Amino acid sequence: MTALPPASRARRAVRASLPVALCAGLTAMLTACGGEEDPDAGTNGLGKLSASEIETKAQGAADTAKAVRLSGTLVSKGGTYKLDMRLKATGATGSVSSRTSTFELLRVGDALFLKADAAFWTHAESESDEKGPDESDTQAADKLDDKYVKVPQDDPSYKQLRGFTEMNVLLDGLLELHGEVVKGDRAKIGDTRTIKVSGGQRGEGGTLDVSLEGTPYPLQFARGGGGGVVVLSDWNEDFPLTEPAKDETLDYGRQLPRTSD
Numbered sequence: 001m002t003a004l005p006p007a008s009r010a011r012r013a014v015r016a017s018l019p020v021a022l023c024a025g026l027t028a029m030l031t032a033c034g035g036e037e038d039p040d041a042g043t044n045g046l047g048k049l050s051a052s053e054i055e056t057k058a059q060g061a062a063d064t065a066k067a068v069r070l071s072g073t074l075v076s077k078g079g080t081y082k083l084d085m086r087l088k089a090t091g092a093t094g095s096v097s098s099r100t101s102t103f104e105l106l107r108v109g110d111a112l113f114l115k116a117d118a119a120f121w122t123h124a125e126s127e128s129d130e131k132g133p134d135e136s137d138t139q140a141a142d143k144l145d146d147k148y149v150k151v152p153q154d155d156p157s158y159k160q161l162r163g164f165t166e167m168n169v170l171l172d173g174l175l176e177l178h179g180e181v182v183k184g185d186r187a188k189i190g191d192t193r194t195i196k197v198s199g200g201q202r203g204e205g206g207t208l209d210v211s212l213e214g215t216p217y218p219l220q221f222a223r224g225g226g227g228g229v230v231v232l233s234d235w236n237e238d239f240p241l242t243e244p245a246k247d248e249t250l251d252y253g254r255q256l257p258r259t260s261d
């Protein structure tokens with residue numbers, strides 16, 4: 001047999017190497033020559049489970065967590081609220097905004113404190129008095145500016161305001177999917193891979209993004225019917241809770257305003 005000249009052997013070697021290079025390139029693009037790469041590779045395996053199993057795992061992870069940060073928008077009959085709260089069983093701290101006002105909340109055990117600027121208290125006076133705030137009301141609002149007000153437990157607003165600081169109450173309400181639970185697409189919340197589960201085919205009963213990395217914590221919840229979207233982060237990251245100093249606290253001296261929209 002006649003040996004191939006060196007140039008022909010070189011060309012054949014190059015042609016033989018092309019499929020190998022092509023295969024490597026496609027693999028890098030998530031498609032291997034032997035088929036598609038496993039989308040659950042390197043995950044916690046949650047994506048292989050059924051929709052109801054994923055929901056159960058997410059709820060279990062949330063139930064055993066010691067702390068969480070909840071931020072986003074909630075829409076209810078009482079109004080639209082923007083929340084940024086850090087929550088745990090013994091209390092919470094953060095801010096709540098409605099269409100007309102913004103205020104901070106701090107709960108340490110059963111002690112609940114509200115802090116807002118003078119505009120908040122002036123607006124509260126104008127809503128409680130048809131004539132609007134007078135000079136004394138404005139002066140009082142100025143004194144309350146950026147001070148903590150302890151909310152009496154017998155005040156009508158106490159229960160409403162405390163609801164924004166209750167970790168279990170908020171999570172139980174947010175993580176419940178309504179209707180037939182359906183498994184959705186994979187996505188990302190920040191840099192973390194997630195799997196979606198929804199109540200109903202179009203998410204009319206809510207859509208939950210659950211982490212595919214590490215503990216299967218719920219990372220985002222979109223309420224059905226345009227009821228708002230909240231992001232859940234800082235799972236199990238503890239934070240300090242301390243009652244404000246006396247010189248940071250003032251008495252409102254009357255019934256606190258309702259936090260309606």
